[in-house]
Amino acid sequence: MEEPPSYERLRSLLEPLLCNMNVEKLIMGWSTKVELYQNVIRLAKRYGVEVYLWLPVLSETGLLKPIGRLIDDEGNEVQTFGLKNGENFEFYCPNQKRNAAGFLDIYDEIFSDIPFDGVFLDKIRYCSFSNGKSGVFSCFCPECQKAYAAAGISQEELLVQMKRVRAGDGDYQGSPLGIKSYQAGKYRFANPIWEEFFAYKQRCVYEFLKPISKTFRDKGLKIGMDTFSPFTAYFAGQDIAALSELADFIKPMMYRLTGAPAGMPWECERLLRETLTKPFPEVLSRIPGMENAGGMPFDLEFVKSEIEQLSAVGVPLYPGIEINRIEPIARTTPEYIRETVNALSQTAIQGFTLSWDLMSAPPDNLEEAARLFGRRE
Template sequence: MPRAEWRTVGLDGEAVRGFRGLPEYTFVCPNRGAVREAVLERVRQVSRSGRYEGMFLDRIRYPSPAVDPSRLLACFCSECRRAAQAAGLDLEEARRGIRALAATPQRAQALIQGLLDGTPEGPGVELLNAYLSFRSHSVSQFVRAATEVIRDEGLSVGLDCFSPALTRMVGQDLRALGHCSDWIKIMSYGHTLGPAGLPFELSALADWIVGSEFAGEDEALAWLSRGTRLPLPATRADLCQGGLAPEALAAETRRARSEGACTLWAGIELVDVEGVTRLGRTQIEADLRAFRAAGAEGLVLSWDLWHIPL
């Protein structure tokens, strides 16, 4: 488990707990000097080991706030406050403005839209946009520093990134990250009920909207469809059980290319994990055709060979 003092801090001032309490999903703040030193030293050691031709960096992001954006959007630690101040952003003012967006249905809609595509206007939205830009810059700076260490040893660099509809929510700027990597794999997992999976993240947001009584199910899914620019199933149950159509995965691949991702690889979830994902042959073939037609330059069979039926 990462050191407690390194963990990201949410809108509510509490350290953000990892998914199911798992250490591999417990995120640390990229603006903390001690985190930067520890991670870069580890990257340096591995790069110099002589064992590898390249490195693939995963979880280079902030924790997803989808389960409860009013609490889990991060980070607001003391180091982030100092870094934000140096960049001309008052983080406490931003925190208050963002929390106010979760106060009414109209503002909550702006919060969701802002987290996904940054287009809404209104009170608090300008602060939200400034804060999200600060976060993506923080991630990009950290990744750039790591890739410089790796490339100094003559190794290539690949990055694992969220699907484009969700990258803004976790602080990933595909264009900036593309400039400091050799290739990017997008996690456009259309049928995964786990972190990074489109059904998991979007259904969590829908649950929060409906559970907070900001909107009914139909309207909540309409908010999400507008924010992601993706066709979504009619109900949360359909989203969780059937996932997204191949056309949506193709749209995400094209979007990643348009947003400046360098050499782009698509990830397809072939693992068979009960309650998380289990794809049949017909679905796999349809998704593969969609990725190919959308121009993905390669394919990554995700995400754990031990759980992929052969």
């Protein structure tokens, strides 16, 4: 975990925004300094703002508790993708019971006495292609091998097809995993074993989160969830419609300009790089439903169509958009923020989540956010 800023530093940034912006919720985490949370909660309550504890669920808890890692199709532990200190994109298997137990123990031991309004559950997934092919071609731990058999999925066929993708054989030369089409957040493949595999992973994540969600509900806490955009969520085990049954709101990450995990351009490029022997971007334009995907920043019309797919989920949507600026990962500007907000405001959303974090947002971006989301009396 990174050393958190002082309360005085946080207050100097937060209070002007709370005074001037129409803020509903504040997401904060996951330092272990209890007093810092208590001070921020007292400040937020003066402005009628709810405070949610940010918690990584299937990642990063290994810093504090024993965990069970993901095992790939070649029998190796899936490697960590390191972005910055305290956020290592190391993922754990949802079928290993100790991973749920360890996560809840962390909450009980450190955070349970702090008066949060809710919890915000992040890293509720398997790896994406950011962790390479191995990240997606997982998990094959003993528990998962039993689960494949129980689900009626041919592990032998799955391993054969994964080996063919690694070799770039046949159908896999010109289309990622042999994708035939993309519609309503779901893909169709030349070989249906992939549809079985990804549907299975989505069930595993949902079943993992169901008792965790109930635990927090029983404590009187609201629940927010962080998800990928649908086109990437599919590969990481996130059925957003199903997950919305467990949440009070969903934050799909619509990071159009981010060259790092969860960034739409990054995840799109990694999909191509890891599944094709030659990562040529124009391949997407030949897949029905993916014609407009891609670009830097990511195509706005495709982003809007992704949000429209989620409009029937039944809980409020607060898409995440970047206001941070981290060179060279996220070169955000006030103009970019304005363009994104104006376009996505035309969709069926209830608001925006200003991401990734306040500490990395420069003054000009914060000023633009204050202008766009000024407090309405």
